[in-house]
Every structure is written in structure tokens, then in C-alpha cells.
Amino acid sequence: MRTRTLALFxxxxxxxxxxxxxxxxxxxxxxxxxxxxSQTGGEPPANELTVGIAQDLGDSLDPFTMTAAxxxxxxxxxxxxxxxxxxxxxxxxxxxxxxxISEDALTYTFTLRDGVQFHNGTAMDAEDVVYSxxxxxxxxxxxxxxxxxxxxxxADVVDERTVAVTLAAPNSDFLAYVxxxxxxxxxxxxxxxxxxxxxxxxxxxxxxxxxxxxxRFDRYWGEAAKVDKVTCKIYEDGxxxxxxxxxxxxxxxxxxxxxxxxxxxxxxxVLEGTMNLxxxxxxxxxxxxxxxxxxxxxxxxxxxxxAVLDLTADGHGTKLGSSMYPAFTKYFxxxxxxxxxxxxxxxxxxxxEAGYPDGFSMTITVPSNYTPHxxxxxxxxxxxxxxxxQAQVVEVxxxxxxxxxxxxxxxxxxxxxxxxxxxxxxxxxxxxxxxAGKNMISxxxxxxxxxxxxxxxxxxxxxRTSLFRQAERVLAEEAANVYIQDLADMVVINxxxxxxxxxxxxxxxxxxxxxxx
Amino acid sequence: xxxxxxxRAAGPTNWFLYLGAAITLVMAALTVLGCFWTPYDPxxxxxxxxxxxxxxxxxxxxxxxxxxxxxxALQGMGATLFISLCVVAISGAxxxxxxAVTGYFGGWGDEILMRICDAITAFPSILLALVILAILGPGxxxxxxVLGILFIPSFARVARGEFARCRTLNYVKSARLMGAGPWxxxxxxxxxxxxxxxxxxxxxxxxxxxxxxxxMSFLGIGVGPADASLxxxxxxxxxxxxxxxxxxxxxxGGTIVLLILGFSLLGEGLQRRKPAF
Numbered sequence: 001m002r003t004r005t006l007a008l009f010x011x012x013x014x015x016x017x018x019x020x021x022x023x024x025x026x027x028x029x030x031x032x033x034x035x036x037x038s039q040t041g042g043e044p045p046a047n048e049l050t051v052g053i054a055q056d057l058g059d060s061l062d063p064f065t066m067t068a069a070x071x072x073x074x075x076x077x078x079x080x081x082x083x084x085x086x087x088x089x090x091x092x093x094x095x096x097x098x099x100x101i102s103e104d105a106l107t108y109t110f111t112l113r114d115g116v117q118f119h120n121g122t123a124m125d126a127e128d129v130v131y132s133x134x135x136x137x138x139x140x141x142x143x144x145x146x147x148x149x150x151x152x153x154x155a156d157v158v159d160e161r162t163v164a165v166t167l168a169a170p171n172s173d174f175l176a177y178v179x180x181x182x183x184x185x186x187x188x189x190x191x192x193x194x195x196x197x198x199x200x201x202x203x204x205x206x207x208x209x210x211x212x213x214x215x216r217f218d219r220y221w222g223e224a225a226k227v228d229k230v231t232c233k234i235y236e237d238g239x240x241x242x243x244x245x246x247x248x249x250x251x252x253x254x255x256x257x258x259x260x261x262x263x264x265x266x267x268x269x270v271l272e273g274t275m276n277l278x279x280x281x282x283x284x285x286x287x288x289x290x291x292x293x294x295x296x297x298x299x300x301x302x303x304x305x306x307a308v309l310d311l312t313a314d315g316h317g318t319k320l321g322s323s324m325y326p327a328f329t330k331y332f333x334x335x336x337x338x339x340x341x342x343x344x345x346x347x348x349x350x351x352x353e354a355g356y357p358d359g360f361s362m363t364i365t366v367p368s369n370y371t372p373h374x375x376x377x378x379x380x381x382x383x384x385x386x387x388x389x390q391a392q393v394v395e396v397x398x399x400x401x402x403x404x405x406x407x408x409x410x411x412x413x414x415x416x417x418x419x420x421x422x423x424x425x426x427x428x429x430x431x432x433x434x435x436a437g438k439n440m441i442s443x444x445x446x447x448x449x450x451x452x453x454x455x456x457x458x459x460x461x462x463x464r465t466s467l468f469r470q471a472e473r474v475l476a477e478e479a480a481n482v483y484i485q486d487l488a489d490m491v492v493i494n495x496x497x498x499x500x501x502x503x504x505x506x507x508x509x510x511x512x513x514x515x516x517x
Numbered sequence: 518x519x520x521x522x523x524x525r526a527a528g529p530t531n532w533f534l535y536l537g538a539a540i541t542l543v544m545a546a547l548t549v550l551g552c553f554w555t556p557y558d559p560x561x562x563x564x565x566x567x568x569x570x571x572x573x574x575x576x577x578x579x580x581x582x583x584x585x586x587x588x589x590a591l592q593g594m595g596a597t598l599f600i601s602l603c604v605v606a607i608s609g610a611x612x613x614x615x616x617a618v619t620g621y622f623g624g625w626g627d628e629i630l631m632r633i634c635d636a637i638t639a640f641p642s643i644l645l646a647l648v649i650l651a652i653l654g655p656g657x658x659x660x661x662x663v664l665g666i667l668f669i670p671s672f673a674r675v676a677r678g679e680f681a682r683c684r685t686l687n688y689v690k691s692a693r694l695m696g697a698g699p700w701x702x703x704x705x706x707x708x709x710x711x712x713x714x715x716x717x718x719x720x721x722x723x724x725x726x727x728x729x730x731x732x733m734s735f736l737g738i739g740v741g742p743a744d745a746s747l748x749x750x751x752x753x754x755x756x757x758x759x760x761x762x763x764x765x766x767x768x769x770g771g772t773i774v775l776l777i778l779g780f781s782l783l784g785e786g787l788q789r790r791k792p793a794f
Contacts, residue, residue, distance in 0.1 A: 242759055259581070262761060310564035311582050368737055371756070379582065382562050395655065395737070 048229045049497075049513060052241055052250035056209050056234050062191040063182035064140045069506045073254075074232055076507035077214060077225075078119075079182035079197035082110050082129065082163075083175050085423050087501040087509070089328060091175045095124065095183050095198060095221075105170035105459055108178075112161045116221045118185045119202035126157040131186035133165065142421060148177040172459050173424040180422060200225040200511040209234055214510070226499065226514030251497060254508060256490040257372070258313045269495045273502035274318055274486040276327050277417035278428065279373065281364065281380055281482035284411055286442035289360055296479035298350035300340035302387040303380060303482050307342075312375040316488035322472035323418070323428050325486040327504030331425045331468050336476045337483075347387045359388025365405055365414045368395035372487055377415040380482075406440050417487065423505060425468040426456065432475060441480060448474045534786025540779030548598050551591030559588040559745065568762050577768040581757055586765055589745050590772050596746040597776070600661055601726035607665030609719055612672020613711075617703050619673070620680025631677070634670035642667045643732055650738045657740045664729050668722055675718045679711040713790065720784030724777050731773055747773050 055070045063079045066072055082096035093099070096110040116124040137149035153166040167174065188196050195203045198221070201214040212232040216225040233250060235241035238260075244250050248265055261270045281299065283290040290296055309317045318326050321336025351359060362384075366377045374395060381391040391413075396404070405411040420427035431438040433449050448471055455467035476483070493500055499512035556576075563583035571578045577586035615634075619627040637645075646663050653659045680703065683689055692706050727747075733739035734748030735755075747769055754766030 239759065259757065259761075307562075307564060311562055311567070314567075375582075379562060382560055385560075397651075400654075 046229075047227050047515065048231065049227045049252065049510070050250045051230060051232045051508070051510070052235055052244055052253040053212075053232045054234075054238075054241065054255065055236060057206060057212055058208075060192045061195045061203070061206075062139075063184055063195065063197065064136045065192070067141050073506055073508045074212060074214075075195060075197075075203075076199075077201040077230075077510045078195050078199045078203050079184070080199050081179045081181050081183060082112075083179045085176075085179055085503065085505060085507075087503050089330070089423055089504040091179055091423070094179075095129070099175070105172070106167050108165045108167075108174065109158070110163045110165070112163065113221055114161065116198055117219045118188075118198055119196045119217055120185065120188060122185050122187070124183060124185070124198060125160055126163050128186045129163045129183055130155045130157055132183045133163075133181055135184075136181045142180065145177055145180050145422070148174070149181075170459065172456065172464065173422075173426055176422045176424045201230065204229075209236065223511070225511040227510070230510050245492060251494040252500070252513070253492045254489065256492060258316050258488060258490060261490045261492055264492060267494055267496075268492050271491040271493060271500060271502075272316060273489045273491060274325060274327060275417065275419075275489045276325055276504055276506065277419040277486060278320055278323050278325055279376065279415065279417040279484045279487055280320070280323075281377075281484065282414050282416065282441050283479075283481050284409065284413065284441055285444065285480065286409070287412055289354065289356060290412065292354045293478060294350045294354040295356065296482075297340065298347040298354070298387070299384070299389070299482050300479050301343045301347035301350065302384055302389065303340075303484070304342035304383055305337075305484055307383065308376055308379050308484060311379045312372065313488050316490075317485040318488075319485055320483045322476045322483060323432065323481075324425070324472050325420075325428075325504075327486075327502075328420075328423075328425065328428075330465055331472070333469050333472050336472060339476050340479070344387050351387065351389075356388075359390065361390040361392070362412045363392050363394050365394050365396055365401065365411045367398045367401040367416065369398050370416070373415045373417065376484060380415065409440055409442060415484075419506070420504075425464075426452075429468060429471055429475075432480060443475075443478070443480045445474055445478055445480075448478075531786050531789055533782045533789060537779050537782025537784070537786050540775060541783055544594065544776050544779055545598075547591060548594045551588075551595050555585075555588035555591050557585035557588045559584065559592045561585075568757075571764055571768070578762075578764045580753070580765050581762060586750075586768055589750060590747070590769060593745045593747045593750050593769070594772060594776070596657075596740065597727055597730055597748065597773075600657065600664075600730045600740070600746065601723055603661045604664040604668060604726040604730075605719060605723050607661070608668030608722065609672050609715075611665075612669040612674075613676045613708075613715065615669065616673040616676025616678075617680050617708070620677035621684055621699060621703055621707070623681070627677075630673070634673050637667065638670045643729060646729065646733060647736065647738060650733065655738045655740065660730060660733060660739050664726055667729075668726065671722060671725075672715075672718060675714055676711060679714050680707055683707045683710060713787070717784045717787045720780050720787060724780045724784070727773065727776055727780070747776075 053070060053074065055068065057068070057071045057074060059068050059071055060066050061071065061075060063075070066075065080094045082094060083091040084094040086092050095113055095116055097113045098111040100109040101107070110129070112124070112126060112129065118124060133149070133152065133155035137146065137152055140146040140149065148171060151168045151171060153168050155163060155165045158164050182197060184191060185196060200217055200220045200222070202217040204213040204215050206212045211234060214230045214232070216228050218224065233244070235244055241253065242260065245253060245264055245268070248267060264270070281303070283296055283299070285291060305319050309315050309319070319337040321339050322333065324332050326332045351357065364377045364381060366374050368374060377393045381393050384391045401414070405414050418428065429452060430436060432441070432443045433439065433452055434444050434446070451467050451471040451474065455464045455471070458464060491500065496516050497513055498516055499514050501509050501512060503509060561584060565583065566579050567583040568581055569575055569579040575585050575587065577590060580586055580589070615630055619630050646667055649663045650659060653663070689702055689706060692702050697706070730739060730746060731748030731751060734746050735752040737752060739748055740746045750769045751766055751773070754762070754769055758766050
């Protein structure tokens with residue numbers, strides 16, 4: 001029996017000592033940055049870049065069937081469309097030099113850039129573009145993209161350098177979708193394992209769960225990439241990634257949290273961007289008491305967003321007031337963030353007016369794998385308690401969340417973040433129209449529906465923008481949800497590197513990154 | 518034939534019993550205290566006192582939300598002990614009942630029930646609990662139910678052995694001759710005599726329950742964030758071990774170690790007492 005006691009004691013002790021071991025390792029790693037080639041100052045011996053990424057590119061490397069955001073992020077450097085997004089969210093001509101849109105906005109005539117080569121050496125022509133459009137329409141796993149391409153009547157070769165695309169109905173966001181139709185050679189079938197595109201980097205190799213290697217494509221049509229070679233090292237374990245950072249083994253890591261970037265070595269600097277998603281306490285507008293606008297507004301007044309940012313991310317993150325994040329500079333309305341200042345008194349008054357003078361009980365359902373959302377939910381529960389609302393945080397598996405909350409709409413409130421599948425206002429706003437299948441919160445507003453319908457019916461950019469902004473204001477004034485923040489996205493980068501750019505999309509543009517002399 | 522519980526042993530002083538009882542008493546006293554009073558509100562967040570190291574104002578420091586870890590540990594111990602008590606109560610009662618019936622009567626009922634117990638034991642219990650909770654969903658009562666059922670075989674086995682052994686002893690035979698029915702014999706005559714064997718089983722079962730609850734909460738399928746149990750706190754704390762908050766996980770882990778150490782020593786001490794016969 002003595003061994004039994006010992007075993008019990010040990011198993012309990014292991015719980016804390018095993019973790020001790022990790023702590024020690026981390027501390028030991030700090031300061032030993034001799035392995036870093038870039039530390040010597042001046043031009044590093046090799047013009048190479050090592051990027052730490054959190055997941056393998058394990059799904060498929062095919063431009064139309066790759067699903068993981070992490071895969072799309074890296075292959076953004078390998079594939080290009082006729083147009084491509086830039087860091088400010090505009091669409092700039094890439095493989096097309098120019099695009100003429102017919103009067104009825106149904107026909108897009110693209111003039112292709114001359115002398116574009118694929119990574120395998122063949123020249124791009126109109127046949128390749130048409131092939132890409134057709135393959136994308138047939139195989140794309142991006143539902144909004146395939147829905148947009150379903151309206152495609154035809155993509156035709158006009159001559160060697162001209163392609164005409166005809167739509168069944170006008171779509172003022174069509175260029176955004178065009179940028180997702182990556183152009184690939186029509187006579188190459190190895191895309192799933194060895195992608196061939198036209199981008200500034202060409203794919204060299206992938207070692208499973210180890211690394212992905214890209215090299216500069218010397219015959220790139222545009223401005224050539226600054227570094228010769230990029231190695232994306234895969235660290236699927238968060239602790240391993242931190243150890244690599246502490247040891248100086250990587251030059252660039254994106255998507256870190258504020259607590260992860262504390263206490264890093266001196267060779268790094270931390271850049272702060274945003275995750276490009278709308279984190280909110282999403283309210284089931286169809287369920288009592290959230291069907292009462294006064295209750296929803298009371299919740300908005302009860303929540304202190306600044307305190308949420310302070311408690312969960314040391315004050316980092318961007319406050320939001322509606323379903324739009326600031327990377328959409330054109331559509332983001334800063335004034336909405338202060339529509340509901342923190343005012344517990346007003347919240348209580350509104351609750352009393354709505355018939356809940358003593359508050360009520362509610363549940364906040366959160367997917368347990370997203371720590372930032374769980375943390376936010378915990379802080380919100382604490383803040384709501386101050387106005388008499390007893391909020392219980394219920395953690396569920398991601399799949400349970402998808403089926404019960406997102407598809408089943410069987411919830412009271414939930415904290416998650418919604419991102420935009422593409423660079424269109426519709427990607428964020430369309431989902432809240434009354435009939436939308438994705439309208440998880442069952443938000444009903446004829447005014448909102450009318451504004452979006454109007455916006456999508458016209459092509460004038462200024463008018464559209466103002467209509468979208470009005471729609472955002474409706475969401476905020478109706479207090480459809482308690483909007484919280486766009487989470488901070490911390491990027492750790494070697495101090496000698498320049499040219500990192502935050503995009504309004506989940507991509508990592510490697511082409512501009514360079515070592516400073 | 519009743520034997521009083523005492524630390525007296527033939528031979529050297531039973532330090533296991535004394536030390537175990539002392540640690541357990543202190544932890545129990547702290548738990549009771551935590552039900553009525555904690556130095557701070559365990560849920561109160563404060564952005565100004567985030568991630569403080571242990572200091573006179575906060576004995577175990579504060580966590581990433583500025584909550585007092587000592588207050589939360591006191592409360593968490595209550596949650597953990599409550600779950601463990603319920604688990605031991607359920608599995609102990611059911612296990613003893615099953616063990617008594619199967620051990621006393623034997624026969625095909627014994628075979629069936631014991632094979633079911635074997636089947637349950639054949640699975641790694643944490644894994645089985647994970648599967649069941651994945652289906653039922655996490656939550657305090659689900660954890661209690663699942664662990665309560667999973668722990669039945671260990672009690673049933675011990676009780677069965679004792680009842681089978683006592684069945685043929687003279688005092689049972691005498692009772693039977695005096696006309697006592699089987700239920701009376703089991704409850705009034707045999708059960709009290711199984712205490713020297715059952716009590717250590719209870720203390721070990723209690724240990725296992727504390728660890729199982731902590732493990733499951735650590736794996737994220739135990740209690741929700743609202744009922745902060747020790748395992749849940751350990752799970753929260755471990756992600757901050759490398760990021761400037763090591764005392765969080767260490768303090769909570771230490772609390773679990775003390776809890777279990779106390780009960781283990783107590784169980785060991787109970788085992789080492791002079792045998793009943």
C-alpha cells in the first residue's frame with residue numbers, strides 16, 4: 001500500500017512540477033540568441049527569412065480547395081488573381097492591366113498584363129484565365145465566392161490578352177471576388193501538393209509538420225520580393241513556438257496574444273495590428289428578454305468595453321460600435337463606438353422600464369477553444385452582475401457551438417468573433433438581414449434590410465458607402481448586439497526587418513519584407 | 518465486535534494517521550471557512566491589480582483578471598471537495614451495497630454484477646469519463662454522476678471480499694442460528710466489521726475523486742468557469758506559467774498536493790492500524 005500512496009502523491013505532484021519544468025526551460029532559453037544569423041548587424045550572411053507559423057499547411061495547397069486560413073495566408077504569396085487586395089483594402093490590378101465594365105455592369109472585360117509567367121516557366125494567356133474562372137466556379141470551397149461565381153454566365157477568350165466575363169446580375173463587389181480567383185496554368189494538375197502560380201514567391205517544398213519553403217520568383221512581372229528565401233517553420237505547440245522565439249530561431253511570428261509577446265529578447269520588436277473580426281456579445285434577438293430593445297441597450301450601457309480591454313489584453317484591441325472593423329477604413333464608423341458609454345445607472349433604468357427592475361438570469365455560451373472569447377465572457381459576466389443581471393458562462397466545444405448556437409440558434413447570448421470572407425461590406429453586413437440564413441441572432445429590421453438592398457442595387461461607390469454606414473448605425477442604435485472589440489493581433493518581428501504590412505484580410509504579405517543594411 | 522477508531526497501533530506511533538488527520542483537518546477547516554468568508558470577493562476583477570506576485574495583501578498573488586488567487590483557491594477547494602464527497606458518497610453507497618449482496622449471496626447475480634464491474638474497470642476511467650462527458654456535456658452534476666458510477670467497482674470489489682470472508686465466520690453463523698435474516702446480518706453484523714477495510718478504501722477513493730475531478734477540469738470537460746474548482750484553476754493557470762504568472766498554477770497545484778497528501782496519509786494510517794482480527 002505504500003507504493004499506492006507514493007503513486008498518488010507523485011501523480012498529484014506531477015501536475016505542478018511538470019509545469020515547473022516548462023517554466024524553467026523558458027527562462028533558460030531567454031538570452032541565448034546566438035543562433036540568430038541576423039544579430040551580427042549589417043547585411044546578414046544569407047538574405048533569408050524564417051517565419052514561425054502555428055499550423056501545417058495540411059489541407060490542400062490547391063488555390064480553390066484550400067480551406068484553412070493559415071494556408072491561404074502563406075499561399076497569398078504564391079497565387080495571384082487578375083486583381084489583388086492591397087494593405088489599405090483597395091483592389092489593384094495584378095495579372096490584369098485594366099478592366100472595362102459595361103454600361104449595364106454585366107460584362108467585365110479584362111486586359112491581361114503582358115509577359116506574365118507562371119512559376120513553371122509557361123506564359124500566362126487568356127486560356128489560363130478562363131480555365132481558372134471555370135475551375136474556381138466548379139470547385140471552390142469558399143461559399144460566398146462560389147455563390148458569386150454562380151451568377152457567372154460565361155468567361156470567354158476574346159483574344160490572347162483579353163478576357164470577357166459576363167454576369168447574370170450586377171454585382172458591385174465583383175472585383176473583390178475576382179481577386180480570390182487565383183490564376184493557374186490550364187495544363188498543370190499538381191496544385192494540391194506543388195502549387196504553381198504567378199506570385200512573387202514560388203513554392204519549393206513542404207516537409208510535413210516541419211516547414212514550408214518558398215523562394216523568390218525571379219521572373220515576377222512586378223516588383224521583385226526583397227528576400228531570396230522564406231522558410232515557414234511549423235510550431236503546432238504554443239510552448240515550442242515561445243521557446244523558438246526566446247531562442248531567436250525565428251524572425252517573424254504573427255497572431256500572438258498580448259501575454260505571449262511579453263518578455264521577448266531584445267532583437268525583436270512587437271507590432272500591433274488587429275485580428276480583423278467583430279467580437280461582440282451576440283444576443284438572440286428572438287428570445288426574451290433580448291427581444292426588447294431596451295434590454296439590449298441596457299446591456300450595452302452595462303458593459304465597460306475599456307475595462308474588458310484592460311482586463312483581457314492589457315488595453316490592446318480596438319473598440320467597435322457595430323458589425324464593422326476598422327481595417328475597412330471606408331466603412332468603419334468611429335463615432336458608433338461611443339454610442340453607449342459605460343453607465344450602470346442608465347442600464348438599471350432601462351431594465352426597470354423594460355420590466356426587469358431586479359435584473360434577470362442569462363447564459364453566455366462560448367466556444368471553449370477560443371481563450372480570448374472565454375476571457376471576454378468572464379469579464380462581461382462580472383460587469384453585468386453590477387446591474388443585477390446574473391450571467392452564467394457556459395463553455396461548449398466548437399462543434400457544439402456550430403450546431404447549437406450558429407445553426408440551431410438555440411442560445412441566449414454568445415461571445416465570438418465574425419470575420420469577413422472577402423473584402424466587401426456585404427461580407428460583414430449581409431448576414432444580419434431578416435431572411436439571411438446566417439442571421440444567427442434573428443435580427444429583424446425592415447429599415448436595415450431596405451438599406452442593404454438599396455446599397456447593393458447601385459454602383460456609385462460614395463452612395464453605397466454612405467448606405468452601408470447608415471446600416472451600421474441601425475445595428476448600433478437597435479443594439480442588435482453588444483459590440484466589444486476587434487482583437488489585437490500581435491506580430492513579433494526581428495528589429496532589422498522592414499516592410500511588414502497589416503492587411504484587412506488574413507494574409508501575410510512577404511514580398512515587401514526586407515533586411516535593413 | 519465493534520472496534521473503535523483510534524490511532525493506537527501495536528508498535529511505533531502511527532505518524533501517517535496523525536499527520537494525515539492534521540493536514541486534512543486544516544484543509545477541511547479552510548474549506549469550511551471559504552464557504553462563509555474569503556479575504557476578497559473571489560469573482561471581483563480589478564485591472565489595477567492584475568498578475569501580482571504573492572504579497573501580504575494577496576497571499577497567493579492575483580490572476581490575469583486581478584482576482585485574488587487565495588480567495589479563489591478557498592472557494593475552489595469547496596467546489597472540488599463537494600464534488601469528491603458526492604462522488605464518494607454515491608460510489609461508496611452503491612459499491613458497498615453491490616459488494617454486500619454479491620459477496621454474501623454469491624451465485625449468478627455475483628457473476629453478472631462483478632463482470633459488469635470488470636468491464637467498467639477495463640476502460641481507463643479518465644478516458645471513459647471523457648467520452649461520457651463529451652456526450653452529456655460538461656457541468657458539475659454530470660461530473661459527479663459520471664465519476665460516481667465509474668468509482669463503484671473499486672468499492673464493490675473491496676466490500677465483496679469482506680462480505681464473502683465474513684459470511685463463513687462463527688459470529689455470522691451464530692446470528693443465522695438465532696434466526697436473523699440475511700439483510701439484518703449484512704447490515705447489523707457484517708457491515709460494521711468491514712470498516713477497517715472500507716475506510717481506507719473511502720480515503721483512497723476520495724483521493725482518486727479529487728484527482729479525477731482536477732484532471733477532467735484541467736482537460737476542459739469538468740466544471741464550468743463559474744464554479745471555479747481547483748482543476749479548473751490549474752487549467753487556467755498553466756497557460757500563464759511561461760508568461761509571468763507562475764505562482765497561479767504552482768499555488769493551486771500545491772493546494773491539490775496538500776489535499777491529496779492529507780487523505781493519502783490518513784488512508785495509509787488507517788491501513789496500518791492493528792488488524793481487527
